[in-house]
Amino acid sequence: MNINRLIYPGFWFGKTPKEEALELAKRGVGGFCIYGGTLPQVRELIAELRAVSPLPHLFMCADYEDGLGRWIEGESWVLSNMAVGAGQNPDIAYQKGLTLAYEARKAGVDWVFAPVLDLCDEPQNPIVNTRSFGEDAQQVAVLGKALCRGLKDGGVLNSIKHFPGHGRTTLDSHLTLPVLQRSLKDLQENELIPFVSAFPVADSVMIGHLLLPQIDEKNPASLSPAVISLLKEKMGFNKLIFTDALCMKAIGDEREAALKALRAGVHILLSAENSLALSDFLQKQDGFQNIIAESAKLQEEAWHGLCAPAKQAFGASEFNRKYISECAVLSGEAPSLPPETKMAYLELGNEEKLVAQSFLSALEQQDFILKKPHENADVLVAVSFSNFQAFKGHINLSQAEQETLCSLMTKYPRTVFVSFGSPFGTENIQGINTRIFLFSPADEAQAYAAEILAGKQKPKGKNPFGPVEKEKS
Numbered sequence: 191m192n193i194n195r196l197i198y199p200g201f202w203f204g205k206t207p208k209e210e211a212l213e214l215a216k217r218g219v220g221g222f223c224i225y226g227g228t229l230p231q232v233r234e235l236i237a238e239l240r241a242v243s244p245l246p247h248l249f250m251c252a253d254y255e256d257g258l259g260r261w262i263e264g265e266s267w268v269l270s271n272m273a274v275g276a277g278q279n280p281d282i283a284y285q286k287g288l289t290l291a292y293e294a295r296k297a298g299v300d301w302v303f304a305p306v307l308d309l310c311d312e313p314q315n316p317i318v319n320t321r322s323f324g325e326d327a328q329q330v331a332v333l334g335k336a337l338c339r340g341l342k343d344g345g346v347l348n349s350i351k352h353f354p355g356h357g358r359t360t361l362d363s364h365l366t367l368p369v370l371q372r373s374l375k376d377l378q379e380n381e382l383i384p385f386v387s388a389f390p391v392a393d394s395v396m397i398g399h400l401l402l403p404q405i406d407e408k409n410p411a412s413l414s415p416a417v418i419s420l421l422k423e424k425m426g427f428n429k430l431i432f433t434d435a436l437c438m439k440a441i442g443d444e445r446e447a448a449l450k451a452l453r454a455g456v457h458i459l460l461s462a463e464n465s466l467a468l469s470d471f472l473q474k475q476d477g478f479q480n481i482i483a484e485s486a487k488l489q490e491e492a493w494h495g496l497c498a499p500a501k502q503a504f505g506a507s508e509f510n511r512k513y514i515s516e517c518a519v520l521s522g523e524a525p526s527l528p529p530e531t532k533m534a535y536l537e538l539g540n541e542e543k544l545v546a547q548s549f550l551s552a553l554e555q556q557d558f559i560l561k562k563p564h565e566n567a568d569v570l571v572a573v574s575f576s577n578f579q580a581f582k583g584h585i586n587l588s589q590a591e592q593e594t595l596c597s598l599m600t601k602y603p604r605t606v607f608v609s610f611g612s613p614f615g616t617e618n619i620q621g622i623n624t625r626i627f628l629f630s631p632a633d634e635a636q637a638y639a640a641e642i643l644a645g646k647q648k649p650k651g652k653n654p655f656g657p658v659e660k661e662k663s
Contacts, residue, residue, distance in 0.1 A: 191482045193472045195220040195489065196452065198251060200435065200461030201235065203227035208235070210466050215239040217469055220489055221249030221301065223435075223461050228263050229297060236298040247493050249347075251301035255321060256630065257293050257506045266506035267632040268293065271306060271333075272613070273517035275323035275654030276629065280336035282513050283323075287340015287348075288503035294346050300496060301347040303396060303432075305337045307384035309357035310655050313614040316362045316585040320577060320611060320629050324654025325357075327380050331387035338391040345499040347492055350388045352398030352434060353421060354411060355381025363399040363440040373404045374420070386425065393492055394430035395421065397456065399440035410441055413450035422455060430488045435461035436468075445471045452478055457485035510634035518638060518649035519613075521625040525606055526645030527569065529557035534567035534602060538591045539576025539611065546573065548633040549610075552640030563598055570602040571643070575631055577611030586615035595619065608639050613655060627651075 194217045201211050203226035211222065222239060224232055240248045252261065259267030268290060274283050287305075294302050309330060310322035323330040334350065341348040354377050359368035372381065385395070397412040406414040412433045421427050433451050436459055441447040444462045448471075451459060462468045472478075504512060527533075533553065537546060553560060561567045572595050576586055587595070592615065599605045599621055606624040607616055610631045616622060626642055626649070628635040641647040 191479060191486065192218045193475070193478060193482055194218045194469055195245070196457065196459055196482060196485050197462070197465055197469055197472070198223055198249070198432075198458050198460050199465035200225060200437065203231060208238070211235075211239060212242055214465055214469060215243045215248065218244050219465070219469070220245070220458065221251055223251045223253070224299065225252075226261055229258075229265060232262065232297045249301050249489070249493075250299045251303060252294065252297070252299045253303050254290055254294050254299065255302075255304040255306060257290060258297060259506070259632070262297065265293075267630055268506045269510055269513060269517055269632060269635065270320040270630045271323045272310065272320040272654060273629040273651070274333055274337075275329065276519050276627070276651030277513060277516040278329065278652060278654070279516065280332050282516065283333040283336035284340040285504060285509060285513070287337040288344040288501060289506060289509040291341050291344020291346040291499065292503035293506055295344075295499075299346070301349070302341055303349045303351060304341065305334050305348070305350065306352070307334045307350050307388060308352055308355055309381060312358045312360060313586070314360045315357060316360070317364065318357050319585055319614075322357060326654070327383040329654070331384040334384045335388045335391060338388050342391060342393070342497070343499070343501050344503055345497060347393040347496060349394040349396050349432060350385060350392045351396035353385055353395050354398070354402070354417065356398045356400055357381065359400060363434070364438045365440075367410060367440040368400045370400050370402050371404065372402060389425070389427055392429065393495065394432055395427060396432040396434055399434050399438055409450065409454070412456070413441065413447055413454055415454040418455040430457045430485070430492060431455070432458045432460050437461055437463040444468060448472065449475065452481050455481065457481065457488055506632070507634060510632045514628075514634055514638045515647060516650045517629070518635070518642070519627040519651040519653055520642065520649045521627070521653070523623045524645065524648065525624050525643045527558065527643050530559055531569060532559045532561055532567040533569055533571045534561045534563050534565060534598070536563045536570060536572045536595065536598060537575070538572060538595065539574040539587050539615070546575070546636065549573065549636035549639060552637040553643070556640050556644040558643070564601065567602060569604040569606060570598055572598075572605065572607050574607070574609045574615065575611050576609070576615060577631070586612050592616070592619065606643065610635060610639070613653075
């Protein structure tokens with residue numbers, strides 16, 4: 191039996207040589223995880239890889255948690271899980287699953303690594319944040335299960351992550367190994383609740399790269415026999431188990447990590463830094479026939495479980511427009527700014543260079559007059575795009591950005607804070623009159639924010655993460 195089937199290489203457009211990917215496909219790897227590219231490039235690559243694979247079906251996977259926008263140039267974002275959490279309606283989560291499936295199938299992807307079931311109970315967590323439905327385990331369980339069903343009914347496979355729960359950490363496992371001081375009892379009463387709820391409709395579980403010393407002092411969860419045994423034997427999960435990406439820095443040498451993961455009972459090794467070297471290495475190893483057979487059987491079952499889309503789905507833009515009013519949150523004074531209001535526009539936290547043009551255009555359509563910071567204006571509008579990004583290691587506004595905001599606030603009679611990403615970072619800043627949370631940089635969210643400022647829309651969402659400011663509003 192071919193151990194290569196347990197390898198799912200990552201393909202990064204602009205980085206991964208296509209020749210290597212084609213060689214891996216010929217060797218019989220089980221699937222690929224696609225990062226970046228344009229829609230035509232992704233489709234073309236997928237067709238080429240499948241054409242040379244000896245497998246009857248080569249899985250194509252991607253982290254399209256919020257649609258194609260983060261990964262594929264020119265494509266649309268879908269409202270984040272945190273936005274769905276603010277909507278507090280499982281039907282919205284289900285419809286998001288259908289939409290994600292629809293968008294993924296446009297690209298030729300049949301396995302979406304979603305939803306994130308981590309709890310948002312640590313504001314400084316640099317990699318969960320808006321990927322989470324919120325801090326309440328029961329609410330996350332309801333919404334996560336609904337999104338899983340939407341993905342399945344939409345014709346793609348899902349993967350719940352990052353078991354056993356990555357929310358209460360402050361380090362990015364792309365860069366280092368987070369340590370979670372939680373007992374099994376703690377996990378059962380909190381982090382594990384959404385996973386248990388989603389098991390009946392989950393196609394796979396992705397194990398996080400984090401250390402739980404009270405369960406396994408030596409091995410990260412993704413390489414831990416104790417954690418994998420908890421999942422398989424004690425919790426009864428009998429479908430595919432993925433590692434998180436092996437190229438992440440939390441686990442050290444990826445070849446040794448792969449061996450540990452397979453010995454622990456993991457079925458699929460995801461996105462190594464050098465999958466060709468990993469393939470060469472694993473083909474020289476013995477003693478893995480049982481896990482190879484188990485993985486191959488479960489992969490076949492997953493393929494046969496793929497169904498034709500059962501229900502009509504919204505595209506990304508349609509979904510966003512339909513649900514944005516239920517998923518946005520207004521805290522503090524309703525702005526209701528009249529036309530020709532002069533706005534001092536301050537943009538913060540945009541390290542990913544997300545385009546704010548939709549928001550700026552919508553402000554002009556509402557007949558607001560945009561000014562630069564320090565210019566004479568009626569109101570300061572501070573806009574944050576701060577959000578998670580792999581290998582970045584931090585989130586929320588920096589200390590320097592907070593100081594800039596505080597300094598400018600003294601120059602204007604009124605301040606409005608608008609976030610298209612993380613809701614955290616201004617909790618300790620006194621005097622912000624209005625906070626508007628969209629939780630997403632989607633064009634439709636940006637346009638809706640401008641309508642809130644004009645008093646034409648009143649968001650219906652509720653904070654899924656507790657209080658966002660310490661002063662009375």
